Each structure stands twice: as structure tokens, then as C-alpha cells.
Amino acid sequence: MIQANTQAESSSAVAAPRQLKAVGLISGGLDSLLAACIVKDLGVEVYGVYFAMPWGCCNKTKAIEVSMKLGIKFITFQLDERYLEMIKNPRYGRGTALNPCVDCRIHMFSRAGEYMRHIGADFVFTGEVLGQRPMSQLRRSMSQIEEGAGLRGLLLRPLCARLFEPTIPEQEGWIDRQKLLRIAGRSRKEQIHLADQFQISGYNQPGGGCLLTDSHFSRRMQDTLDHGYRNFRETVALQWGRHFRINRDFKVVLGRDAEENESLIRYAHRDDYVMQLVEGNGPTVILKGNNPPGEILQTAAGLIQRFSKFRNEPPRDIRYWRHGQKKDVCHLRARILEEAEIEKILI
Template identity: 40%
Template sequence: MHRALALYSGGLDSLLSIIIVKQQGIDVIALKFLTGFTSPLKESDLKYSCQFGFEIKEIDIKEKFIEVLKNPEYGYGKNLNPCIDCKILMLREAKERLSEYNASFVITGEVLSQRPMSQKREFLTLIENKATLKGLILRPLSAKLLNPTKPEQEGVINREMLYDICGRTRKPQLDLAKKFGIEKPPQPAGGCLLTDPGFCKKVKDLMEHNELTVKNIELLKTGRHFRISEKCKAIAGRDEKENQVLLSNYHGTFIYPCDFKGPVVFLAGECSDKDIDMAASICVYYSKRKTLEVIIKTGSQEKRKTYDAITHDRIVKYRL
């Protein structure tokens, strides 16, 4: 039996592409690449893998992706999304695993002209060449509009069973989902946090302060973030769950109300006494009180001090 590797995002297009190829008797292993900015496997992904008979492998490329993010050869999209460089990285990673999984080609869910930057015809060709996978990337949803791949030329894939979808419309994919028995089609895989302007502002701050690490990127997903000095950030939990995430996963200085009715504020980086005072005032502000006694805890040492709330204007100034 022939085998293919599929780039699997969790969106409808990548799922449909896997099903289309499996219908031709090809074994498929789906590769879910973890960049730090996309979601890990969900329960629905596992449900689809069982329903349609394919295996999913999660592959951590966070460190490699950070290097791409810092200086993408082909630039960014509308925000900080280096879509072309990201696709090249994932395809190179897939190519490295072809022999490991005894696979002979790669599947993607790309649709011609669906995305203005990375899915134009010239960029599909560029990506294929840069990934050194010429003729080995099958895009089942748009294959009839593209040059035949080696699997098609060699008779491994029947080109007549592929599709000619083009553009941004979702109707052909939704029709296919219905045909294949997908009751609740997943959304398009647009879940990259680098397309979110608010999140990108926080990422840019890390880049400007030379703090772009896997650990710091993960921290961006929790709480409200404030750049209170060149070497220090304050992160305030927005609810009890986020307070626990900060307390359980990070080490350093924490500030929280003595009565525990309010946010936990974590100080990331090197903090001065002035930074602690600022973070404590932020804690008071989000506790919705004008004045409050807080606990300042570093390791096993604790002290208590009363602070006034920061003003709204200063919150706006410091918040990322």
C-alpha cells in the first residue's frame, strides 16, 4: 500500500484532502505541527481520525519557528504571520519524515487563490521549490488546476478523482463535507495567533526586548500584559483559572490581594522596587478598589503593603 504524509491543521480543507486521498486506497499519516501559535490536537481531531481511518502525529517545531518569525525571508502577512516561510518550514519537516514513515509524497489542504499571500499559483510553485519537494506536493482540492504531480503521473493517484476548487468561496468544501458524512464541519484553519492584531502587539514587544522564547510566547496566552520597564513586564490574571496558571507554572515575584479577591500579578524579568510598586497598583486597579493591602511574594518570602490603584490613563499607557 502507498502512503502519504499530510499537513494537518485541524481545519476543513486539510481534513477533506486526507479523505479524498484515502478514498484512492492510500494510507495517510497526518502531521500536526506545533508552532506555539496554533492550537494542539482537539477532541474533534481525534474523532475524525477514527472516523476516516488516519493517524495523527504531533510534531513540535516551536524553536525552529521562532527563528523563522524573527526574520522571515518572504516577509509577513497583514500582521506578523510569515505564511510563506511557515509553509516552507512545515514542508521541509514533512520531507525529512518521508523515509521514516515509508511515505512517498505530501498532501496539503491548500486551495488555489484562497489566501492572497501564500496560495497564489506563483507562491505554490515557490514553496514547492524551496521545500525541495518538486512534484511531490499533492493539493487534492485544486489539483486539476495545477500541474500533475509525480503520484498522478505514476498512476498512484487518479487525477480524475481530484478537484478543481479555486478562490475564497467555501461552498464546494461544505458540499464535500456533506458528501463525506462530516456532520459538523470544522472551521477553516485560521487559528494562527499571529493573525490577531492584539496578540501581535504583545509578540512585537517581546521581539523589541529580545525576549522571544518558547516560554515567553506561552505566557502571552495568559492574562493582561503590561510593559512597566525595559526589563520587566507585569502579567495580571483575568480570572481564577488564569491566576492558578500563573502561580503553578512560573517562578518569580507575585502580587495579589490579601483577601484573594482580585488578580494575581506576575512580574516577568528583572524587577526593581519601582516595578513592584507599579505592579501592585495594577493589582489594586483590577481588584476594582481604590486602596488595597496586597501580598508581595518572592520564593518563600512574603510582605504586605497597602497601595492605591493606578489611574486609567496609566493603565492605557502600559498595557500591551
């Protein structure tokens, strides 16, 4: 009787195999999609994480579509001021412009790691391929990223895992290393072949990186980092309009079309001034800086006229108001600006 009970107890004590969970970075591109397919096929429950990079690079619509197709969970992480602090002082340097690709990945992967710990997942995975990108996908950078993100042994790269030492999930036998790949280099042949095997079509071609790789955009970002910003949204708006630095305290952003005018207004800080031609159509200006004196307002007004259909006409009337207080609209007359003056303040 006692023996029978003991047997019953011991058989009920055999734990069911634990469901493995992994957090995967999903960009909307083919590589992260393939990585998710591979990990999911290994019987792992996948939690997709998408980083909302406001300056291009990833594709949220595609990332959601992919996640739904695969039946994986999906969460979006926003970037914030911590990311800007990282851009100011990247530990591992920059690429061709302001792009701190290694630090950028460390930032994102460490947040994915926090999420992994938060939900009790077992590892993080990405669609990185050894040697595919010049800065962040070199062997040395890839190990700096793994270390810097606090994911030593817990960052699986299914597309090129067999070109690296086994990670903890492989060493522990949680996943079969033989099912992982050894893709390297910039050719897309193997990924395209794999996409056929997984019956994936309509995927995005890899992009050339975010706007931080663009020298023109980087100048604007550097100017903002140098002169200060009040919140992250201000840097999101750097992608739109023409930018002018009047002096240390004041900056003008001028929309180039109706869509940009609208976006600039939507992203303006409540203390910014909004300026437009009284006569309607034309560029909207966002003037940044506290309590602008008359000559600064006139310069901003002059920029509106210069980039409107009235550029060769006598000074026009401009209306302006503090973004948070549209009921208090003021007026002034634009000052005609010399081309050399405009050139000098253009960022």
C-alpha cells in the same frame, strides 16, 4: 529441471505492489479532512500530522476525531523556538499583522517533509485550495511554499491538484490524476458537496487564522521578540491577561479572571515573580525580569490594586514570591498609579 527452477525463481521474484505512504497535514478543518479522504481512497496509507499551534487556528480534538474515523495514523508536532525565530524574520513578509503565513507554512511543511523521509513515505499532502486564503494560497505563494519546504514535486494538494502541473506521484502513475480535483476560490460549495459524497457531517467551518493575524496580540508578540524570551512557553502565555512593559528589563502580565490567573501561573517561568493581594481574590500578576528592585515591585503591585475591587481605596498589601520558591513569600504595599502612567506602559 533447470528450466522449472528458473521459472519458480522468476515468479517468486515478482515483487508485490508497494504500499504507498503519504504524510497529510490534518488541521481538524473540512479541507484537510477531504484531502485525507481522497488520498486514502486512492489506496494510500495516510499518516496524519497535526501542528499544535498554541495561538488558535487548528482544532486538535477534531483532528484526532477525524483521524480515528478515517482509521489513519496520527501524530502531533509541537512548535518551538525555531518557529519564533522564523516569526522574527520571515523571508516572504507578513500579512495584515505579524502573521508570516507563507513562511509559517514553509516551516510546517518542511517538518512534515522531514517526517515523510523519516518514515519512508512517498509524498506530503495538504487540504489547500488555490485562492482560498489571501496570502498563502495564491499560485505564487503555493509554489514558494513547495520549494521552500524542500518538497518540489512531492507536495500534493488533492483539492486543487489539477490546476497545477502534475506532481511526482501523478507523473509516476502512483496515483490517478483524474481522481484529483480542481477547486479554486473562497466559496465552500464544492467542499460541502464533497462532504456529502463522503458522508461527512459535523465538520468545522474554516477559521480566520491564528492570533498572529490579530494586531493586538501581534503587539505583545513583537514586544516579546524585541525584549527576549527564555523559552517557547513564555510566548504561549501571551494569549492571556493584560500586558504592561514597565521598562526594557521588566514586564507585568495581569490575569483578567480566575481562569487566566491560573493559566499565567501554570506557564510562568521559575524565575518570574508571582504577586497577589494579601486579601485574596483579585488579579494575579506575573512579573518578568531578573531581581526586580523595589520601585518595579511597587508598580506591579499598583497594577494589581488598580484592576481589583480596591481600585479607589488606600494602598493594599500585596504578597509575592519567586515562582520556583513559594515558601519564601514577601510582602509590600502597593503604590497608587495614575491612569496616564498605566496607559503609557500598556502593550
